[in-house]
Amino acid sequence: MNKFAKWALAGLVLAAAAVPAMAVPITVAPGNDGFKTPATGTKIDLSVFPINTFFGLGAVVNPTIVPLTGAPLTGALGSIDTLLERYPPSVTFNLIPETHTFSVEIKGLRLKGQTTIDGLNYNLVVALSETPSGPGTITATRLTPDGGRFNSSFPVLPKLVFTEIGNPANQVVIDCGLVAGCPAPLTLNASNVCWEVAFGPNNFDPATKGITPIAAGIGVDGTFNGVNEYTTVGRKRAGFAGLAFHIGYIPSPPWGLCGGTGTSQHDHAVYSLTHTSAPANDCPPTQTGTGTGAGSSSAVATPTATALACPAVVIQPVDKPVPIEN
Numbered sequence: 001m002n003k004f005a006k007w008a009l010a011g012l013v014l015a016a017a018a019v020p021a022m023a024v025p026i027t028v029a030p031g032n033d034g035f036k037t038p039a040t041g042t043k044i045d046l047s048v049f050p051i052n053t054f055f056g057l058g059a060v061v062n063p064t065i066v067p068l069t070g071a072p073l074t075g076a077l078g079s080i081d082t083l084l085e086r087y088p089p090s091v092t093f094n095l096i097p098e099t100h101t102f103s104v105e106i107k108g109l110r111l112k113g114q115t116t117i118d119g120l121n122y123n124l125v126v127a128l129s130e131t132p133s134g135p136g137t138i139t140a141t142r143l144t145p146d147g148g149r150f151n152s153s154f155p156v157l158p159k160l161v162f163t164e165i166g167n168p169a170n171q172v173v174i175d176c177g178l179v180a181g182c183p184a185p186l187t188l189n190a191s192n193v194c195w196e197v198a199f200g201p202n203n204f205d206p207a208t209k210g211i212t213p214i215a216a217g218i219g220v221d222g223t224f225n226g227v228n229e230y231t232t233v234g235r236k237r238a239g240f241a242g243l244a245f246h247i248g249y250i251p252s253p254p255w256g257l258c259g260g261t262g263t264s265q266h267d268h269a270v271y272s273l274t275h276t277s278a279p280a281n282d283c284p285p286t287q288t289g290t291g292t293g294a295g296s297s298s299a300v301a302t303p304t305a306t307a308l309a310c311p312a313v314v315i316q317p318v319d320k321p322v323p324i325e326n
Helices: 003-017 051-055
Strands: 021-028 031-035 042-045 065-070 082-086 091-096 098-117 120-128 136-142 147-156 158-164 171-175 186-197 245-247 264-268 272-277 285-292 301-307
Touching: 021 136, 031 245, 042 098, 051 171, 065 120, 091 098, 091 136, 098 147, 098 158, 136 186
Parallel strands: none
Antiparallel strands: 021 091, 031 082, 042 065, 042 272, 065 098, 082 098, 098 120, 098 136, 120 158, 136 147, 147 186, 158 171, 186 245, 264 272, 285 301
């Protein structure tokens, strides 16, 4: 075989390797995704908001940069403080690799901190504006039988609620969807984030990771106004419209934490310096043994509950925005 023929044959082999491979189809259904923010996992810069409009010209804010911690949206969602919805339609991946784009929108946000304005101490809650933030996108590529990686971008329009400590009647609300003077809506961007489906070809089971379940029909006050303006659609499972979509774990057995960090940091432009997100692992108690009630003459055995061990979360610095969610 001459040199030209050898190179031609090599080219054919390389071309064949680049062709997407047929795989067991997986259909990703629309549904909710949830994040949690660890203690002081984010900071907000109050200097870019119209504080003087609401507290008076020359109002003194100290500190201006306020550390924030996630606060649960509702007890039914465990520690989740940030809730998203991926909109229909369902998407089917037939090949590896294969890429599709979903529409996504933030539906709930609850972060809390404290600051002082003109000598008065305030609790601060950062929630969603009562004006919808609008849709964004998740562009997901399937790289393994159970999942792959995605990039995302979606806008967030916030509301700031200041409540004087010890005097809850003194409350000031700055809703950036309703008042002038706020910065433009922030955009949350993420790249190269792990995703996988539950009960797909390799049978990933989120319960073994302590992943917080999101049921349908849960009322959520995403705007912190005392009204449940949103109802969860939940996560669909095999046997329904599609497979549940989960973020934060490598999409191949044994499904370790994505990147081995378990957390991530990403820039929120002028709103905050950094924001760290982590898996919402609210591990349910499991019945593992029996005991006897104190002072019981009949010594009736009663079950004892032991909490399921959640995956360890190791905080490490990262060099690109990769929020973890589940």
